[in-house]
Amino acid sequence: MSKNNLHPCVYLLSATRPADWPADEGAEVAFVGRSNVGKSSAINRLTGYRSLARTSKIPGRTQQIIFFELNAATRLVDLPGYGYAKVPFAVKQKWKQHIETYFSERESLKGLVLPVDIRRPITDLDRQMLQYCLDARLPVLVLLTKADKLTRNHANQAMFKFKNQITDPVYGKLEFSLQQFSAVTGLGEQQARAQVCKWLDLAEVDRD
Ligand SMILES: Nc1nc2c(ncn2[C@@H]2O[C@H](COP(=O)(O)OP(=O)(O)OP(=O)(O)O)[C@@H](O)[C@H]2O)c(=O)[nH]1
Ligand SMILES: [Mg+2]
Numbered sequence: 001m002s003k004n005n006l007h008p009c010v011y012l013l014s015a016t017r018p019a020d021w022p023a024d025e026g027a028e029v030a031f032v033g034r035s036n037v038g039k040s041s042a043i044n045r046l047t048g049y050r051s052l053a054r055t056s057k058i059p060g061r062t063q064q065i066i067f068f069e070l071n072a073a074t075r076l077v078d079l080p081g082y083g084y085a086k087v088p089f090a091v092k093q094k095w096k097q098h099i100e101t102y103f104s105e106r107e108s109l110k111g112l113v114l115p116v117d118i119r120r121p122i123t124d125l126d127r128q129m130l131q132y133c134l135d136a137r138l139p140v141l142v143l144l145t146k147a148d149k150l151t152r153n154h155a156n157q158a159m160f161k162f163k164n165q166i167t168d169p170v171y172g173k174l175e176f177s178l179q180q181f182s183a184v185t186g187l188g189e190q191q192a193r194a195q196v197c198k199w200l201d202l203a204e205v206d207r208d
Helices: 039-047 089-105 124-135 152-166 189-199
Strands: 010-015 027-031 065-071 074-078 109-117 140-145 176-180
Touching (some): 027 039, 027 189, 109 124, 109 189, 124 140, 152 176, 176 189
Parallel strands (some): 109 140
Antiparallel strands (some): 065 074
16 A cells, blocks of 8 residues: 555644753754745645644744654654744744754754745745755755646746755755645645655655
């Protein structure tokens, strides 16, 4: 029987303070990106659940770091969305602090999934995330989400543009891959899952 190696997956805990995070053991892959870009939807699609991670039309829904468990030593992590204008400054500062701590200290973090909306240019905060990956020598998978909203031609053009932006010499040795993705149609699902499984050292056996 065919199998999704990111399924089953269960909610573990939500936390803001590092002291409340699960023990820094084993392997985890984190999803970070602009608010409303489709982080939680990507987690749901990849794990094969309708609503494991809560999604919302209202930006800024995920405010805590949410840990999901694949097995005792393997986790997926949904980080709070950034760049949402209505979030108060103090909250943004806190967010930045938590994310920075998470990136710099988390030994079990093996790779980062950075969803960006295929229809929008990348933002300064996206660039900062790429810089964190570079500093922490973390590989990153950039998911160009909501690709179902563009024709194939436009999606390919957008991907080309992103590729040029990320291959900017500033990012030097950044290990990255780009993948068009749709949580609605499943475009790019298998490729993205294969990458996440590889980082987590889970043998990848996909569903039909
Ligand atoms: N058409 C389309 N809509 C999507 C896709 N992915 C997400 N959405 C929609 O975009 C909105 C935001 O999705 P979420 O997954 O909640 O986004 P998020 O990045 O987790 O948002 P925050 O947690 O608020 O930062 C929801 O209305 C989703 O249904 C996609 O691939 N295609
Ligand atoms: Mg979310």
